[in-house]
Amino acid sequence: MVTNLLNYDAKSLADFCVEIGEKPFRSKQLLRWIHQFGISEFSGMSDLAKGLREKLATLAIIEPPQIISDHVAMDGTRKWLLSVGAGNGIETVFIPEANRGTLCVSSQVGCALACTFCSTGKQGFNRNLTVAEIIGQLWLANRALRDNPRVAANDSDRVVSNVVMMGMGEPLANFENVVTALDLMLDDHAYGLSRRRVTVSTSGLVPAMDRLRERCPVALAVSLHAPNDDLRDQLVPINKKYPIKELLAACLRYLSVAPRDFITFEYVMLDGINDSVVHARELVKLVQDIPCKFNLIPFNSFPGSGLKRSSPEAIAVFREQLMQAGYVVTIRKTRGDDIAAACGQLAGQVKDKTRRSTCVRAEILS
Ligand code: SF4
Secondary structure (H helix, E strand, O other): OOEEHHHOOHHHHHHHHHHOOOOOOHHHHHHHHHHHOOOOOHHHOOOOOHHHHHHHHHHEEOOOOEEEEEEEOOOOOEEEEEEOOOOOEEEEEEEEEOOEEEEEOOOEEEOOOOOOOOHHHHOOEEEEOOHHHHHHHHHHHHHHHOOOOOOOOOHHHOOOOEEEEOOOOOHHHHHHHHHHHHHHHHOOOOOOOOHHHEEEEEOOOHHHHHHHHHHOOOEEEEEOOOOOHHHHHHHOHHHHOOOHHHHHHHHHHHHOOOOOOOEEEEEEEEOOOOOOHHHHHHHHHHOOOOOEEEEEEEOOOOOOOOOOEOOHHHHHHHHHHHHHOOOEEEEOOOOOHHHOOOOOOOOOEOOOOHHHHHHHHHHHHO
């Protein structure tokens, strides 16, 4: 069986080189060809001996997910639907801005955590993505966003400057594969992104937040969405297992090594649910000990959600309450609305393994 080298970080690639009778340092050359230059054919790896290129062609492949569709919105936001086999599809979104290009990457096919406002959560859960399927999203985006493969690895030609693990799935529920993909994003021989420019967003899997702190402390965003446990239990069911007090304690521990000196709290604005002045004041009190910023996310509707976006006035008043308390608050711009690429709208194609989904959910929540 051939090996997909997109599954390997630097260490596993070095091990692979030794296994096939090559020097481990070949892994650095391979990493550069695969990830920096976006090459998928070994024949194009010109600084490898011909014999090695031929050997690799019989033993290995470089295979990202297949592109099913590729849409560009009026505002330049670009969304790919990618096949990951067995009728399952995941989505990846590129958001261009004046001074950066952010890629929103998926980590699972669907999600078992079933947050009530989330389109992905409503689709059920099928499986975790492999490392190749996670890093393959960045590999494909870099290729698609450039006319030609990179010829040099420097900041000026970097199209994807930031990665956010905020696509389909809960990244920390697929811990090992996500961390291996993060290692590749940070590796100077691969993508060379700084820790500050790679963000993991979690709904609050507390033990995994601690593991991430030890293994690979990138920037952290936490989907908070409610100022108290009663409401958060309803919106983010994982809260029943890891309530707000434990979550905030984990945030404080994370800050001791985080590349940024604040946590970003995400807060989806739901009309009549979590968007009153009382909620805002409660929120201010709740996070008073945590260095943090807020990102308010106007809810993006999807069929069957039964929820409505807060009015612009309600969002403005909510924001003002937080700002008066001294917090930096951004309101997430709705991007890619016309191609359903906005936050919370990613749906992909999920063959829900309902029994397994129920089972995984029960396991996580127990
Ligand atoms: S918000 Fe995140 S954790 Fe919650 S269901 Fe959606 S993808 Fe899963």
